Amino acid sequence: MAKPDKRDEIVRAALELIAENGFHGAPMAMIADKAGVGAGTIYRYFENKDVLINELYRELEQRLLTVLMDGYSPDKSVRERFIHLGTAVLRYCISNPLDFRYLEQFHNSPYGVVHRRDKISGEADDKDIYRKLFEEGLSRQVIKDLPLVMLFSLAFGPLISVARDHILGFVSLDDDLIVKIIAACWDGLKR
Amino acid sequence: MAKPDKRDEIVRAALELIAENGFHGAPMAMIADKAGVGAGTIYRYFENKDVLINELYRELEQRLLTVLMDGYSPDKSVRERFIHLGTAVLRYCISNPLDFRYLEQFHNSPYGVVHRRDKISGEADDKDIYRKLFEEGLSRQVIKDLPLVMLFSLAFGPLISVARDHILGFVSLDDDLIVKIIAACWDGLKR
DNA sequence: ATTAATGGAATGAACGTTCATTCTTTTTAT
DNA sequence: ATAAAAAGAATGAACGTTCATTCCATTAAT
Structure with a gap:
């Protein structure tokens, strides 16, 4: 558990975007952007968008x-x-x-x-x-x-x-x- | 205004699909299909999907x-x-x-x-x-x-x-x- | 101490799919 | 014969996801 950095940023960005714009107003690219992370990086921490949504x-x-x-x-x-x-x-x-x-x-x-x-x-x-x-x-x-x-x-x-x-x-x-x-x-x- | 037939079918189909699957689970093509109507026909009655949703x-x-x-x-x-x-x-x-x-x-x-x-x-x-x-x-x-x-x-x-x-x-x-x-x-x- | 090698983390362009909308053709009505 | 209506194929934008490549930290070799 020595790498909460990126994962945390992704979760925070997803929370904010989904809370404000709904699931469909929060594309993965936008989440990645807000998290300051490459689009593909999200998939190193979450298998897919569904998993991200459920874990959050x-x-x-x-x-x-x-x-x-x-x-x-x-x-x-x-x-x-x-x-x-x-x-x-x-x-x-x-x-x-x-x-x-x-x-x-x-x-x-x-x-x-x-x-x-x-x-x-x-x-x-x-x-x-x-x-x-x-x-x-x-x-x-x-x-x-x-x-x-x-x-x-x-x-x-x-x-x-x-x-x-x-x-x-x-x-x-x-x-x-x-x-x-x-x-x-x-x-x-x-x- | 002697053609409530198709318009009505479109509205009914939209209601059913959106009620059951949400806005994003009800693509225009599917609505057209369920209404027994061509995809383009919807646009004769409703300017776009937003208008359809609001009129309904x-x-x-x-x-x-x-x-x-x-x-x-x-x-x-x-x-x-x-x-x-x-x-x-x-x-x-x-x-x-x-x-x-x-x-x-x-x-x-x-x-x-x-x-x-x-x-x-x-x-x-x-x-x-x-x-x-x-x-x-x-x-x-x-x-x-x-x-x-x-x-x-x-x-x-x-x-x-x-x-x-x-x-x-x-x-x-x-x-x-x-x-x-x-x-x-x-x-x-x-x- | 310096360099070379290694491997996992990160990236973002590219892919395939889905969708709303438009366009062209065909059908129907007058 | 003409025009209005309908159909559905075509279009392009947006999306989730993948993957070949780059980056970086750590280890091994000199």
């Missing part, structure tokens, strides 16, 4: 997960834990707009659908804290009796939508609004 | 608006009107998955961002019933005091997310679940 996704997912877990305590109430997660997600998206835009591009593409299908059909990961949280909320009867995926939509649908609006400049989220929107999501969720 | 969007938007207005009474309570709109949107998306998928593709693309920016900066349309509804809810103090775009995210973010999950097969929405999810959205919205 995994890196961002990991970064986000780390942020979410920071200060997360499984002992707190369901409500408190939800507010922690919601706040962390929203703050992360707002202060890392490139990451957020990339994740959105990914999720709204065939890559994302495949990824999601795999995830849902697979066993509950240790890292799948949402699922755990909602399952506990259900068994404690503090949140509405709905299928897990719907609870997820109810809780995070508005947050993602609001984060997008903030990044696109349609609204300006401050601390007060963040607290309010997350409280509103909880109102939708709680029994 | 406008048609779908119009269709949806018609559905929403059906049975909509401005005299009912804010809550009742919201439930009417939410139910109508959700039902429309579920029973017209191609339309829904197309609208999503559009919104999650540069086309959609431009469109949205125009809409928000423009004057309130007569047809902009959401805005009217939320403004009235605000002045009557029955819904939370948040910026309009955030109310929109809060109300429709979950519905769109849930419609997508239904269409992708991650959940199966029946009448009971539809009622419940819309009630939950209202819980998030109401003061």
Whole structure:
């Protein structure tokens, strides 16, 4: 691992270009250019564009997960834990707009659908804290009796939508609004 | 204007291919093929692909608006009107998955961002019933005091997310679940 | 200490493919 | 017979990927 230099530059360039212009607005030649690297060099680090896209996704997912877990305590109430997660997600998206835009591009593409299908059909990961949280909320009867995926939509649908609006400049989220929107999501969720 | 035949076939083919495969999975040649039409013929009806994409969007938007207005009474309570709109949107998306998928593709693309920016900066349309509804809810103090775009995210973010999950097969929405999810959205919205 | 040899990393021109659009020919309608 | 409409082959631009070559750091030989 003594050569993160070029690989890192390639990943950074890909993130920026894809986040801003989408997968099809980020040709390999442009990524190479922005990374300060020859076009062929990318293929020394990534087998092809698909692999690059997927590896970048995994890196961002990991970064986000780390942020979410920071200060997360499984002992707190369901409500408190939800507010922690919601706040962390929203703050992360707002202060890392490139990451957020990339994740959105990914999720709204065939890559994302495949990824999601795999995830849902697979066993509950240790890292799948949402699922755990909602399952506990259900068994404690503090949140509405709905299928897990719907609870997820109810809780995070508005947050993602609001984060997008903030990044696109349609609204300006401050601390007060963040607290309010997350409280509103909880109102939708709680029994 | 006595030749809606071919134009219609082209639009239908474009809708289906773009909804299922995205803009980049729907080459003009393929659209022509599916429409049973020569590739060049498309250009007799649409100046270029962009125009085709935008005109199709406008048609779908119009269709949806018609559905929403059906049975909509401005005299009912804010809550009742919201439930009417939410139910109508959700039902429309579920029973017209191609339309829904197309609208999503559009919104999650540069086309959609431009469109949205125009809409928000423009004057309130007569047809902009959401805005009217939320403004009235605000002045009557029955819904939370948040910026309009955030109310929109809060109300429709979950519905769109849930419609997508239904269409992708991650959940199966029946009448009971539809009622419940819309009630939950209202819980998030109401003061 | 200097030079020669080696091998992996990097390069970017070139290739084959795909696509939107245009052009030419053929068909249809009047 | 003429003109409008339709068809699909042709065109050129853009893209992902490959590969022959160059560069550079390290090692071996003198």
